[in-house]
Amino acid sequence: MSNSRQTINRTFSTAPMMDWSDRHCRYFWRQLSKEALLYTEMVTTGAIIHGQGGPERFLRFDEVEHPVALQLGGSNASELAQCAKIAQDFGYDEVNLNVGCPSDRVQNNMIGAVLMGHPELVADCIKSMQDAVDIPVTVKHRIGIDDQDSYEELHHFVETVAKTGCETFIVHARKAILQGLSPKENREVPPLKYEVVAQLKRDFPDLEILLNGGLTTYEQMHDALTYCDGVMLGREAYHNPSILLGVDHAFYGHEVDTRNLKDIVRQLYPYIEDHLSEERSKLAYITRHILGLFNGLPGSRQFRRHLSEEAYKKTAGIEVIEAALAMMPDEVTD
Numbered sequence: 001m002s003n004s005r006q007t008i009n010r011t012f013s014t015a016p017m018m019d020w021s022d023r024h025c026r027y028f029w030r031q032l033s034k035e036a037l038l039y040t041e042m043v044t045t046g047a048i049i050h051g052q053g054g055p056e057r058f059l060r061f062d063e064v065e066h067p068v069a070l071q072l073g074g075s076n077a078s079e080l081a082q083c084a085k086i087a088q089d090f091g092y093d094e095v096n097l098n099v100g101c102p103s104d105r106v107q108n109n110m111i112g113a114v115l116m117g118h119p120e121l122v123a124d125c126i127k128s129m130q131d132a133v134d135i136p137v138t139v140k141h142r143i144g145i146d147d148q149d150s151y152e153e154l155h156h157f158v159e160t161v162a163k164t165g166c167e168t169f170i171v172h173a174r175k176a177i178l179q180g181l182s183p184k185e186n187r188e189v190p191p192l193k194y195e196v197v198a199q200l201k202r203d204f205p206d207l208e209i210l211l212n213g214g215l216t217t218y219e220q221m222h223d224a225l226t227y228c229d230g231v232m233l234g235r236e237a238y239h240n241p242s243i244l245l246g247v248d249h250a251f252y253g254h255e256v257d258t259r260n261l262k263d264i265v266r267q268l269y270p271y272i273e274d275h276l277s278e279e280r281s282k283l284a285y286i287t288r289h290i291l292g293l294f295n296g297l298p299g300s301r302q303f304r305r306h307l308s309e310e311a312y313k314k315t316a317g318i319e320v321i322e323a324a325l326a327m328m329p330d331e332v333t334d
Contacts, residue, residue: 008067008093008136010168010210011225011251013037014244015234016071016098016140023061025289027271029237030064031264032244035252038068039232042098044111045074048083059090062271069094071140073101075110075121077128084129084137092135097125099141102176102186113176116145119160127164138168140212143196144175151196158200162207169204170232171197173213187235198227218250239292261293262325269318276317283320284311294328302327 014021014029016039026038043058051058061068070087072095074080084095099122101112115122122139129137139161143154158169174190181189192214201209211224212232221231237244242261248254268286275281287307294300306324310316 008037008069009035009252010037010208010230012221012247013069013170013210013230013232014039014237015212015232016041016096017234017238018042018101020238020289022289023065024275024286025238026065026068027062028268028286028289029241029244031267032241033247035248035254036244037094038065039096040068040070042071042073042101042112043083044109045072045076045079045083046109048072048086049079055086055090059087059092061090061092063091066091067093069096069138071096071098073098073111075115075118075125077125080125081128081132084135085132088133088135094136094138095129095133096138096140096170097122097129099139100172100176101183102142102178102181103183113142113145114178116141116157116176117148119157122157123161123164126161126166130165136168137166138170139166140170140172142172142174142176143193146176146178149175151199154196154200155203158204158207162204167206168208168210169200170210170212171200173197173211194224194227201228218246222250238289240295241290241293242295262328262330265290265293265321265325269321272318272321282312282314283316287311287321297328299328 014036018041021039021041029036029038047058048055059070070092072080072083074083080097087095098112099115103112126137126139141157173192173194173196176186177190194211197209197211208230209228210230210232211228212234215221215224215231215233216236224231245257249256272283272286275286276283291304291307294303303324306327307320310320
């Protein structure tokens, strides 16, 4: 049975975000923090097993991304075990089961938050994955769904899954409303209840409990670490990626990062050149993830506009980024 903690330091991690936390995004984030645990966007078992292009299309990543965790979507225990083994063979450091996505597209396939209503099934899935791999197997879930939102039901869910030996639970501190709210609304409308996550940690002191949802400042994150074991940043990391520059100092004891933001962008150039040498590649597939890097600084709007307008063109190359950077003052740092 895999130990879900092993040697990964989960004090700070970035969230799995559909269409956002792809391999290019993670490569960029790794330039900002050497220590953060990076999660992939959710990949379904069906895509890995049956998808055109094979597992390579969905699981490819760069070695620099370590530590990196694959989030799987599915509810068939044998298929999840098969995909967990493939993830381990690809070199992922952890595999995580999605029990939090509220999309109706995945609900119909028994994927995501709907699984919170079936704790025994989740436990079966986790156990099968653990039996197939030696890397950690973890779970990410909500605090409830629809009218199944009592603390007693959440406690039962965690207790049931923990009996498999799973030790790491990433908790999005909102319930999911599966009927009537869009995925976007489900990230904003149900109220955050950090106190529920704090109670879980008190009730399960031996489990590793990570908090996700609504975190935007270091003050919030440090406060969260007084009652849980780690924090996970999602939309804030994507929209304002410069916040990641402080992670290694704030949580891992590194020296303060004083690098110039322009220099960090230029560190991406060899990677970008490799990407552009591939068939059907576009500069925008990478630059869309760096649009928010200069948010709040003079010239940031022009920087975003230039990249947004030019990077999708077939012939766009490094010169497009250089032109965008020229719109920012030379003294720009974080």
